[in-house]
Amino acid sequence: xxxxxxxxxxxxxxxxxxxxxxxxxxxxxxxxxxxxxxxxxxxxxxxxxxxxxxxxxxxxxxxxxxxxxxxxxxxxxxxxxxxxxxxxxxxxxxxxxxxxxxxxxxxxxxxxxxxxxxxxxxxxxxxxxxxxxxxxxxxxxxxxxxxxxxxxxxxxxxxxxxxxxxxxxxxxxxxxxxxxxxxxxxxxxxxxxxxxxxxxxxxxxxxxxxxxxxxxxxxxxxxxxxxxxxxxxxxxxxxxxxxxxxxxxxxxxxxxxxxxxxxxxxxxxxxxxxxxxxxxxxxxxxxxxxxxxxxxxxxxxxxxxxxxxxxxxxxxxxxxxxxxxxxxxxxxxxxxxxxxxxxxxxxxxxxxxxxxxxxxxxxxxxxxxxxxxxxxxxxxxxxxxxxxxxxxxxxxxxxxxxxxxxxxxxxxxxxxxxxxxxxxxxxxxxxxxxxxxxxxxxxxxxxxxxxxxxxxxxxxxxxxxxxxxxxxxxxxxx
Amino acid sequence: xxxxxxxxxxxxxxxxxxxxxxxxxxxxxxxxxxxxxxxxxxxxxxxxxxxxxxxxxxxxxxxxxxxxxxxxxxxxxxxxxxxxxxxxxxxxxxxxxxxxxxxxxxxxxxxxxxxxxxxxxxxxxxxxxxxxxxxxxxxxxxxxxxxxxxxxxxxxxxxxxxxxxxxxxxxxxxxxxxxxxxxxxxxxxxxxxxxxxxxxxxxxxxxxxxxxxxxxxxxxxxxxxxxxxxxxxxxxxxxxxxxxxxxxxxxxxxxxxxxxxxxxxxxxxxxxxxxxxxxxxxxxxxxxxxxxxxxxxxxxxxxxxxxxxxxxxxxxxxxxxxxxxxxxxxxxxxxxxxxxxxxxxxxxxxxxxxxxxxxxxxxxxxxxxxxxx
Numbered sequence: 001x002x003x004x005x006x007x008x009x010x011x012x013x014x015x016x017x018x019x020x021x022x023x024x025x026x027x028x029x030x031x032x033x034x035x036x037x038x039x040x041x042x043x044x045x046x047x048x049x050x051x052x053x054x055x056x057x058x059x060x061x062x063x064x065x066x067x068x069x070x071x072x073x074x075x076x077x078x079x080x081x082x083x084x085x086x087x088x089x090x091x092x093x094x095x096x097x098x099x100x101x102x103x104x105x106x107x108x109x110x111x112x113x114x115x116x117x118x119x120x121x122x123x124x125x126x127x128x129x130x131x132x133x134x135x136x137x138x139x140x141x142x143x144x145x146x147x148x149x150x151x152x153x154x155x156x157x158x159x160x161x162x163x164x165x166x167x168x169x170x171x172x173x174x175x176x177x178x179x180x181x182x183x184x185x186x187x188x189x190x191x192x193x194x195x196x197x198x199x200x201x202x203x204x205x206x207x208x209x210x211x212x213x214x215x216x217x218x219x220x221x222x223x224x225x226x227x228x229x230x231x232x233x234x235x236x237x238x239x240x241x242x243x244x245x246x247x248x249x250x251x252x253x254x255x256x257x258x259x260x261x262x263x264x265x266x267x268x269x270x271x272x273x274x275x276x277x278x279x280x281x282x283x284x285x286x287x288x289x290x291x292x293x294x295x296x297x298x299x300x301x302x303x304x305x306x307x308x309x310x311x312x313x314x315x316x317x318x319x320x321x322x323x324x325x326x327x328x329x330x331x332x333x334x335x336x337x338x339x340x341x342x343x344x345x346x347x348x349x350x351x352x353x354x355x356x357x358x359x360x361x362x363x364x365x366x367x368x369x370x371x372x373x374x375x376x377x378x379x380x381x382x383x384x385x386x387x388x389x390x391x392x393x394x395x396x397x398x399x400x401x402x403x404x405x406x407x408x409x410x411x412x413x414x415x416x417x418x419x420x421x422x423x424x425x426x427x428x429x430x431x432x433x434x435x436x437x438x439x440x441x442x443x444x445x446x447x448x449x450x451x452x453x454x455x456x457x458x459x460x461x462x463x464x465x466x467x468x469x470x471x472x473x474x475x476x477x478x
Numbered sequence: 479x480x481x482x483x484x485x486x487x488x489x490x491x492x493x494x495x496x497x498x499x500x501x502x503x504x505x506x507x508x509x510x511x512x513x514x515x516x517x518x519x520x521x522x523x524x525x526x527x528x529x530x531x532x533x534x535x536x537x538x539x540x541x542x543x544x545x546x547x548x549x550x551x552x553x554x555x556x557x558x559x560x561x562x563x564x565x566x567x568x569x570x571x572x573x574x575x576x577x578x579x580x581x582x583x584x585x586x587x588x589x590x591x592x593x594x595x596x597x598x599x600x601x602x603x604x605x606x607x608x609x610x611x612x613x614x615x616x617x618x619x620x621x622x623x624x625x626x627x628x629x630x631x632x633x634x635x636x637x638x639x640x641x642x643x644x645x646x647x648x649x650x651x652x653x654x655x656x657x658x659x660x661x662x663x664x665x666x667x668x669x670x671x672x673x674x675x676x677x678x679x680x681x682x683x684x685x686x687x688x689x690x691x692x693x694x695x696x697x698x699x700x701x702x703x704x705x706x707x708x709x710x711x712x713x714x715x716x717x718x719x720x721x722x723x724x725x726x727x728x729x730x731x732x733x734x735x736x737x738x739x740x741x742x743x744x745x746x747x748x749x750x751x752x753x754x755x756x757x758x759x760x761x762x763x764x765x766x767x768x769x770x771x772x773x774x775x776x777x778x779x780x781x782x783x784x785x786x787x788x789x790x791x792x793x794x795x796x797x798x799x800x801x802x803x804x805x806x807x808x809x810x811x812x813x814x815x816x817x818x819x820x821x822x823x824x825x826x827x828x829x830x831x832x833x834x835x836x837x838x839x840x841x842x843x844x845x846x847x848x849x850x851x
Contacts (some may be wrong), residue, residue, distance in 0.1 A: 098752055113755060279750055403635055405514055405646075412521070414625030415731070420707050420778050452753060456707060456776035463766055465759030 001082050004040075004089040007105060007112040014040045014087075016332045017103055017116040019094050019274070022050020023318050024075065024310025025122030026081040027325030028332070029088075032120075035333040039325040040084040040116075042105060044089050048078050050124055051144070070428060077322060095453035097121070099279040101305045103203045104453065111461040118305050118332040121275060122325060125268035125311035128290070128371065129429045131378040135264065136386055139243030143173045143265035156182040159260030162246050164188035164235055167267035167369040168215060174222045186257055187222065188248050189230040190266065202364035209361025211317075234374065237262050237425040266371040270312045273424055276450040279303050284443040287366045288315055288429060289376070291447050298331035299324060307331055320358040323351050376432045384433055387419020392433050399437040406446045407431055420456060423448040482506040482643065484829060485662055485672035487650050487686060489513075490520035491626075491815060492807045493635035493678035495822025498554070501640035503830050506671050512649035512682075513749065514631030518663035518678055522783035524703055524725050524737045525626045527816045528715055529592055530565040530618035531581075533734050533736050533792050535608075535840035536817070537590055542836060553819065556632035559625030563714040566596075566604055567616040574720040578616040589669065592616050607712040607771045616720070623716050623727055626815060631790035633818070645670075645732060653689065660803065674829055675804045681746045681786045681792075683808035688842065691800045694846050695789035700744035700751040701737065702758060706775040708732030713769075722764050729785065734775065736765055742782040751782040753772065778850055787811035795821055795841035797828060805829060806843055 004010060018029045021043035029041040043050075067293035081088075089107070096104035101116050127144045134140065143163060149155055156177055162185055174187055198358055206212055217218050222228065234249035238256075246259045269290040270426040276282060280293045281302035292314045299307045309328035310321035327348055378384035378392030398404045398413050407423075407430045410416050423430075427448050435445040484500050486493045497509045513597025515521075517797045527547050529540040551557045569575040585593050594617050601608065601615050638644050649665045653675065660675040677686045681698040688694075713728040725737035740757040758780060765772050788809040790795065798804035807825050810817060820836070827834045 096753075096755065100752060103753075104755055141489070197754070402631060403638075409514065409516075409627065409631065412516075412625055418705075418779070420776075422778065451779045451781045453777060453780060456778045457765055458774055458776050459706070459762040460773055462755070462759045462762035462777065465756050 001084055002087045004087050007092075007107055007110045010040070010089070010112055010114055011038070013115045013117070013246045014038050015116070015336050015405060016040070016120065017042065017114070018117045018120045018122060019097070020050060020122035020124055020310070020312075021045065021048035021081075021088070021090070021345040022122055022124050023077055023310075024124070024325035024328070025050065026077045027322040027359070028120045028122060028329040029086040030077075030081045030084045031326050032332050033084040033086040035329070035338050037333060037336055037338055040089060040351060041081075041086050042092050042094050044091065044093055048081060048088070048090070049074055072320070075294050092415045092454045094274070095455045095457045097274055097306070098280045098452075098455070099303050104457070106457055106461050107270050109458060109461060111233075111466055113465065116305070118335055119307065120325070120328045120332060121306065121308045121312055122321075123271045123274055123312040124308045125315060126271045126424060127265060128267050128269045129425055130264040130266050130375060130469060131382050131384055131392070131429050132264070132375070133379060133382045134238055134243070134475050136383055137239050137243045138241070138264040139239065139260055140237045140262045140264065141172060143263040146263045147173045147176065150176060150180060156180055157261040157263075159259055160185045161261045161263065162186050162188060162257060162259040163263045164190065164246065164248070164263070164284030165231070166191040166207075166371055167265060168365060169220045169268060170265045171215070171222055173263070173265065174226065175218050178222060178225050185259060187226050187228045188232045188235065188246070189228055190232045190235070190372070190375060191230070191369060192229055195368050195370055198366050198370075199367035202367055206361040206364035210357060211361040211365070266375055267313055267369055268311065269428065270314060271424070272312065273422060274454045275301060275308060275312065276447070277452045277454050280306060280308070280387065282447060285314065287363070287370070287441070289370060289442075300331060304404065305335070316358060316362060320355055323355045323358070326351050373432070373436070376429065377436050378429050378433050384429045385414070385416040385419065387421050387425070388415040390414045390416045395430065396434045396437040399434055404434065406434060407448045408446070410434065417448050417468045420452070479661070479669045479671050480508070481671045482508045483672060484508070484674040484676060485510070485660060485670055486676040486678055487653075487662070488678035488683065488808075489515035489634065489644065489646060489681055490518065490678060490680050491630045491633060491818035492810065492821055493676070494630055495677060495818045496676055496807060496825040497637035497642045497644070498633050498640065498774070498821070498824045500726055500829060501828030502644045503731070503826055504829070505548070505826075507637065507642040507673065508645065509637070510645045510648060510650050510670070512647070512662065514646045515634040515644070516627045517631065519785040519811065520630045521627035522703075522781060523626050523701075523815050524727070524735055525559075525623045526727070527560060527622045527624050528565050528618070528716065528724060528813070529816065530531055530567060530616065530621055531718070532813070534584075534588060535792055535837075536584070536813075537588070538837055539817055539820050539824070541590070541592065543817050546621070546819035547622075547624070547816070550624075550819070554632040554636045557630070557634050558629040560622060561624070562620065562622040563716070564604070564617055564619045565621035565718065567602070567718045567720050568605070568608060568612050569614045569720050570612055570615070571664065572613065575614050577720055578614070581616060582666055588797070592620060604715055605708075605713065605717060605767055607686045608717075609768050612768070617715075621716065629815075629818070633822070653686065655801075658803065662674050676825060676829075677804065678807045680740070680808055681744065681784045683806070687794075687806060690798060690804060692798060692841065692843055692847065694794060694809070696786050698744040698746045699785050699787045699811055700742040701785060701812055702742045702753055702761075702782045703735060703737040703781060703782040704758060704761070704777045706734040706736070706772070707778050709734055709772070709775060712743040712771055717770060719764070724764050724768065726763075726765065734740065734750055734772065736761060738764065744784045746784055749784070751784060752781055753782060756814050775846070785811035793817075793841055794837050794841065794843045795824065796849070799842070799844040799847060
């Protein structure tokens with residue numbers, strides 16, 4: 001691995017640029033570099049690992065059990081990547097990926113445009129927005145943010161802590177917190193009871209999944225050591241200037257619990273911003289209730305030369321992400337004519353077999369942890385778009401009175417999704433809320449058409465770009 | 479087969495404005511838009527409501543449209559986000575200032591006085607954040623800016639309230655003539671007929687003109703825009719420059735819009751545009767030089783719309799030269815937004831009465847046939 005520290009050390013072109021140094025990105029880069037391709041891996045973080053293996057090799061937590069054995073699988077991937085021939089640019093932001101496979105990369109206040117024959121986007125997942133009343137109060141954060149605090153700094157949040165939501169990651173984070181000695185005042189489980197009957201048909205396949213034993217152990221451990229309140233059907237954060245209490249409904253009765261911190265989580269969804277801004281066609285996944293890029297069996301998108309690997313193409317977990325990274329690496333080598341399509345297929349077969357095993361439990365987990373509509377749609381007084389402070393009530397009103405068909409039309413009236421987060425935190429909520437108001441499906445309503453830059457870039461950075469050689473044709477603009 | 483008095487192809491501002499004005503005159507109207515109203519040029523432009531710096535032929539139309547803009551709420555029941563803080567063109571040198579004086583004089587000779595030269599003192603009052611080297615400028619005080627998509631939607635909704643039928647998400651596949659009637663077949667198989675056809679299809683309008691035997695020199699272009707995160711308030715008018723290309727505006731919420739007509743690439747077949755960041759880099763350099771206050775501003779979004787630009791830079795507006803009952807309204811690229819309200823009214827007038835009091839001869843489609851001959 002050759003580290004890169006400044007944009008002026010970048011080559012003008014690479015065979016393959018991989019975006020994101022999580023399991024999928026590291027695996028794709030390692031495999032493609034071993035196959036002789038010139039590979040650049042670009043990542044925003046200072047060290048490889050992505051979210052799941054964040055801080056691997058750098059975390060101050062040395063007690064391995066604390067983060068769970070799975071976390072340390074990242075070491076193997078990281079070591080293999082470190083030994084590879086790939087170039088590695090940490091602390092750098094890919095702010096644009098054009099459909100003609102031109103990339104804009106920024107670091108340290110400078111920016112450069114480079115080209116790649118092939119791009120593997122391994123941009124991973126984001127936590128699904130969890131719009132409840134009061135979720136913008138200081139003291140309320142996502143469980144994932146609390147986990148990052150733990151992995152990178154070895155600290156937990158202070159005071160009385162309530163964890164609320166649903167999903168495998170919720171239990172993992174709970175276990176990690178408990179392991180580090182942090183007590184929860186309550187865990188409010190919002191998994192709808194009805195989901196169990198929907199999921200039960202998938203149980204036989206799940207029984208053969210490597211996730212089962214792991215998952216059961218995790219949940220049992222958390223239940224032993226924390227007060228878990230199941231069947232929560234409504235949630236609200238209350239306080240003046242800071243969270244003071246969490247109000248929840250269970251069995252039709254409203255309860256209150258004092259809290260300094262509320263950690264919210266209801267699963268993760270693919271981070272599709274870059275794929276969408278690059279023009280990759282999206283599709284709606286009615287089971288995972290989210291948008292994802294439309295991919296073929298190699299992870300190839302509708303845009304020539306752009307492939308997606310890992311959770312950014314659909315949630316399947318870290319181990320599966322690494323395997324999908326290898327599949328994408330093989331596809332890239334074949335597209336670069338470094339291997340034949342026969343060799344690609346042959347080498348992919350055992351990887352696909354492993355992937356098949358990880359897939360076994362997925363449908364069960366997806367059904368069981370499918371969040372209910374009331375936690376996906378913003379209530380009348382609940383903020384849907386946090387950047388522009390737009391409530392669910394305002395969205396419903398705009399749909400009714402202004403003939404608003406979808407999220408792109410809404411932008412001009414309410415500025416939803418036009419703030420600095422570019423719709424990352426509200427995209428799903430806004431689509432769900434419009435769909436509900438119009439009495440139609442999220443798929444029919446569609447998603448934000450996202451724009452470059454995928455991450456903000458300063459005018460000063462932009463101004464460092466070389467002028468194009470073709471003469472700039474300009475006209476006065478009205 | 480459903481029929482109406484008028485069939486409009488294209489749900490941009492010009493199509494929707496024509497639909498509204500025709501509906502106000504009592505005509506039955508069907509408008510077909512392949513995406514949704516305001517999806518392209520009309521909905522995603524800089525929103526400049528500008529008479530400043532217009533082609534001389536457009537000035538009468540622009541001034542008439544400005545009157546409609548100043549009472550836009552009466553017309554469409556929505557203020558369209560219109561704000562009247564003027565538009566200013568900065569002069570960066572004595573030579574620039576001389577150009578401004580010449581322009582104002584040229585207009586005065588033609589009988590117009592809406593553009594005024596301002597000295598450095600007044601310029602600093604209007605645009606205090608301009609760089610120290612700026613020496614004055616040209617101002618049009620009646621100008622301003624509005625919110626593009628909101629405006630199109632307001633025209634569209636008002637037209638619909640007055641009875642116009644708006645068909646969205648379905649493309650017109652083919653238009654044929656059956657005697658005096660136009661018959662349009664849509665991509666979902668439906669057919670609509672009308673004795674009057676209005677071609678307001680923007681970047682796709684050239685195809686319709688060609689199909690009726692009057693090809694025009696039109697290209698699809700993709701002017702790029704950027705918007706920054708919120709900044710403390712520093713600017714009210716829309717600002718351009720005399721010898722550089724710039725369109726620069728701060729919204730009430732603090733975000734700053736940066737344009738200037740730098741072109742990306744347009745692909746009308748796929749509805750997509752590709753941005754050219756090297757050109758946006760040049761745009762960023764202009765802003766840094768003219769507004770030092772913007773140096774550390776972060777761009778949160780850049781985009782481009784697909785627009786139709788005519789070879790001679792002014793639109794096609796008026797009856798077809800080959801086909802009775804066909805009217806054109808397209809090719810407004812980079813300056814069509816402000817003209818939207820009046821051009822819809824002109825089309826409605828031409829359709830209903832066969833004439834208009836505004837001078838539209840310079841925009842006749844026949845001008846290209848003459849050149850070809």
